[in-house]
Amino acid sequence: MSNKLVLVLNCGSSSLKFAVINANNGDEVISGLAECFNLPDARMKWKIAGEKGATHLPANSAHKEAISYIVEEIIKKEEGLAEQFVAVGHRVVHGGEQFTKSVVITPEVCKGINECASLAPLHNPAAIMGIRAARDAFPELPQVAVFDTAFHQSMPATSFLYALPYHLYKEKGIRRYGMHGTSHLFVSREAAKALDKPISETNVISAHLGNGGSVCAIKNGQCVDTSMGMTPLAGLVMGTRCGDIDPSIIEHLVTREGYSVSGVMDMLQKQSGLLGISGISSDFRDIQNACEEGNQQAILARDIFCYRLAKYIAGYAVPLGRIDALVFTGGIGENSDLVRNKVLELLTVFGYQVDAEKNKATILGKQGTITKENSPIAMVIPTNEEWVIAQDSAALVTA
CATH class of the missing domain: 3.30.420.40 (ATPase, nucleotide binding domain)
Known part of the structure; x- marks a missing residue:
């Protein structure tokens, strides 16, 4: 097995999708979903090599508890798996104009993601929670933020500008940004292969x-x-x-x-x-x-x-x-x-x-x-x- 394994976290406000992916070929070693955060019936399901598992999390669990369970009860029980990780990758919905491509996460990057939270109030704060929880679980691993908005940074001004006073864009960053960039990028490249x-x-x-x-x-x-x-x-x-x-x-x-x-x-x-x-x-x-x-x-x-x-x-x-x-x-x-x-x-x-x-x-x-x-x-x-x-x-x- 390649040692280019990445733990991928996609944090929503009340849920967390996770996967361990071989970056070379896209093979999923582990995939799963934790949901119903901050509710009595918080739960998780996952799949490893075709075998399914599920559990109830402690009542009112959220991102930190879910990631702790993923690490301690799923990843670490697969012998030698964690040693092959090269990074933790996070889906971040909004990067504004600050982030035009994926970046290694630093304190300054976290600050920037927080500053964009008003543009994606259901998503960016959840991403920060996931970043903090992953840092606690894997302090030695680099973490990367991959932004939904980055793929759309190639739009011309005729597409991304609103017909508002221009200073609102220049001074306040009010413009079209777009989301689902990683999905649009992936399927467009697969379409080119098919064609x-x-x-x-x-x-x-x-x-x-x-x-x-x-x-x-x-x-x-x-x-x-x-x-x-x-x-x-x-x-x-x-x-x-x-x-x-x-x-x-x-x-x-x-x-x-x-x-x-x-x-x-x-x-x-x-x-x-x-x-x-x-x-x-x-x-x-x-x-x-x-x-x-x-x-x-x-x-x-x-x-x-x-x-x-x-x-x-x-x-x-x-x-x-x-x-x-x-x-x-x-x-x-x-x-x-x-x-x-x-x-x-x-x-x-x-x-x-x-x-x-x-x-x-x-x-x-x-x-x-x-x-x-x-x-x-x-x-x-x-x-x-x-x-x-x-x-x-x-x-x-x-x-």
Whole structure:
């Protein structure tokens, strides 16, 4: 086994995804999820070489307790495993304009991540908690921050600037940053391989669809536009996030309907999107089950989700000029043949023709083209953000 193993941590506000990845080939030695932090039913599940494990964590456990369990009860019980680690890699959602690429973590880097916390309030503070807990568990290992926003730093000003007074950008950093950069980077490069083209000559639209979602226009291997904005709230309809809205709605709710600003923002972040429209769930699987039962609110939520997505995809023909492939990825993008079919039907102006058999077969981690031979190419590529984080981490610490 290669000694280029990286412990990858992806810390959310109430959960922690973790993996031990071979940076050379992407093999997962260990993968797992700890969830329900700060609740009585905090728990963890993991997989080692195909063998599954699970446990309940002590009530109200959070990042520190979860990482301690991962180290003491999982990693250290695999003989010789920890000795092969070269780094701990952390997914950090927002790097602002301070961080345009992955960096080895120092006290100054932690300060910078904290300074960007207002741009990703659900994510950056959690990343700092994970960094501190990992430092306590592995004080001798270098740690690396890999930023979701870094891939989007190649956007031109025509894409990233808002039509606001220019000094707000120059003095306050108010601009579009974009997220899911590691995912868009990974699938665009995999698409180039599938097309047998160099990435420097490949134009791709990548649709990362999960509880959060974004679309990215990638021209000659570089991001030129993306749907998320200064924060992860903008763009597509998501699980609980509204995506694009008229900003005057906020003022209307505050001044005329008696909402507080914090109450409105909480609603836009946590009570909107699929959950808000359907009144059922933020999980697309629940929405689809309700659609099959004829629930009209669920059908409306699904159709708005697909319509908004198709509009963004169509709009990204403008910066690309030529689309070599449309790529679906993320939990919904990889597993909902229905969403892919509906979106491609809305894009028939581009000539997309779905191959129904290929579309139905391309789920559960399978990669493949889902359109007919005489159609423009749409494909499914399972994302692997953890491998990108592992590669960047190993490259930085062994350079």
